[in-house]
Amino acid sequence: MPVSNKIKNFMEQGSWIRKMFEEGISLKRQFGEENVFDLSLGNPVIDPPQEFFSKLKSIADNPISGMHRYMPNAGLLETREAVAGQLTDETMIAFTANDIIMTCGAGGALNVVMKTLMDPGDEFVIFAPFFVEYHFYADNHGGSCKVVPPDRNFLPDLDAFRDAVTPKTRGVLINSPNNPTGVLYSSEVLSNLCEIIREKEEEYGTKIYLVSDEPYRRLIFDNLKYPHIFDHHVRSIVATSHSKDLALPGERIGYIAIHPDCPDKQEIIDGMVFCNRTLGFVNAPALAQHLVTSLQSVTVDVGLYERKRNFLYSKLTDMGYSVVRPQGAFYMFPKAPIDDDVEFVDKLKEERVLAVPGTGFGLPGYFRLSYCLKDETIEGALPGLSKAISQYS
Numbered sequence: 001m002p003v004s005n006k007i008k009n010f011m012e013q014g015s016w017i018r019k020m021f022e023e024g025i026s027l028k029r030q031f032g033e034e035n036v037f038d039l040s041l042g043n044p045v046i047d048p049p050q051e052f053f054s055k056l057k058s059i060a061d062n063p064i065s066g067m068h069r070y071m072p073n074a075g076l077l078e079t080r081e082a083v084a085g086q087l088t089d090e091t092m093i094a095f096t097a098n099d100i101i102m103t104c105g106a107g108g109a110l111n112v113v114m115k116t117l118m119d120p121g122d123e124f125v126i127f128a129p130f131f132v133e134y135h136f137y138a139d140n141h142g143g144s145c146k147v148v149p150p151d152r153n154f155l156p157d158l159d160a161f162r163d164a165v166t167p168k169t170r171g172v173l174i175n176s177p178n179n180p181t182g183v184l185y186s187s188e189v190l191s192n193l194c195e196i197i198r199e200k201e202e203e204y205g206t207k208i209y210l211v212s213d214e215p216y217r218r219l220i221f222d223n224l225k226y227p228h229i230f231d232h233h234v235r236s237i238v239a240t241s242h243s244k245d246l247a248l249p250g251e252r253i254g255y256i257a258i259h260p261d262c263p264d265k266q267e268i269i270d271g272m273v274f275c276n277r278t279l280g281f282v283n284a285p286a287l288a289q290h291l292v293t294s295l296q297s298v299t300v301d302v303g304l305y306e307r308k309r310n311f312l313y314s315k316l317t318d319m320g321y322s323v324v325r326p327q328g329a330f331y332m333f334p335k336a337p338i339d340d341d342v343e344f345v346d347k348l349k350e351e352r353v354l355a356v357p358g359t360g361f362g363l364p365g366y367f368r369l370s371y372c373l374k375d376e377t378i379e380g381a382l383p384g385l386s387k388a389i390s391q392y393s
């Protein structure tokens with residue numbers, strides 16, 4: 001058997017989005033591209049902002065000698081200074097380039113953080129519904145994830161969180177705004193979580209890191225201000241990317257930022273730089289680092305996603321779906337009208353609408369719809385969504 005049993009099993013568990021992608025291809029072949037409405041993928045259809053292309057052209061016209069060579073594993077100094085400057089502006093906490101490591105996207109950043117912090121058998125606490133890769137990332141480094149269920153608004157159940165933290169807990173991983181719910185954690189939620197973290201640190205005599213996976217940080221609506229974790233816990237680390245805020249998922253560019261006052265900071269940074277190198281990333285892509293240096297305050301048109309959120313939310317609730325109104329990112333996580341979310345997603349497929357069952361995010365009974373798509377795709381899905389729910393009412 002060429003593939004290990006463990007990986008075969010993981011592939012089975014983590015295959016929902018890919019499965020939908022493949023079924024989409026087959027349905028499109030059968031019914032024509034324009035007659036299949038694929039709301040299963042979080043791959044933004046919008047292009048990066050104009051500033052990105054101007055910068056790309058300017059670099060191509062004026063190449064910097066040596067710019068494609070190896071560099072320090074933490075990344076280019078000027079890029080880390082730019083990221084630190086932006087974070088200082090946003091948080092009013094003084095970050096320096098030393099607090100930043102450039103990474104291969106948020107996925108790369110999370111692997112570096114987990115590898116640095118965990119010994120075999122250690123745990124990260126995560127919150128359902130979650131980005132499915134978390135379990136696999138933890139396993140990459142001999143650890144595992146412990147899942148905390150949500151309340152009815154997809155916020156952490158604090159009692160269950162308290163029970164989930166053990167002496168083996170090295171980190172608590174949050175994702176806000178959230179994939180798949182679009183829910184944003186308020187300062188109050190962060191404060192409650194961190195109070196429990198500190199209570200548990202005291203009880204067990206351990207150090208617990210709050211890690212925030214925030215590739216959707218800039219995609220928030222309703223004029224909300226982003227509540228940063230750095231205000232709530234000194235042992236805090238952000239793992240993020242420009243995959244969504246600059247629409248650059250294919251360029252694999254992101255970063256890690258550690259709280260400037262984190263105890264043992266230098267030891268952790270040295271560990272993370274080592275892991276960035278030895279996981280084989282070596283350093284984040286050089287060209288992408290040059291490009292994002294001057295784009296730290298630039299974001300895609302968030303209003304566009306907000307309009308799509310408003311449109312889809314109002315249509316779904318009119319149809320009778322129960323949906324928590326997303327405050328950011330570009331996903332919605334409606335309740336399926338039957339308990340079996342996989343069966344309901346199959347029903348949607350019969351209507352040529354592709355969605356991902358909540359089971360794929362550790363929360364059965366719901367399904368995820370993406371709206372980082374063309375208006376025609378979202379509009380085209382509406383009759384199928386309506387017909388599917390009407391069969392159960």
Ligand SMILES: Cc1ncc(COP(=O)(O)O)c(C=O)c1O
Nearest residue numbers: 105106107131175179213241243
């Ligand atoms: C919650 C979450 N975390 C991490 C990632 C990975 O992002 P990146 O493409 O920057 O690795 C994604 C991508 O969709 C995501 O939704």
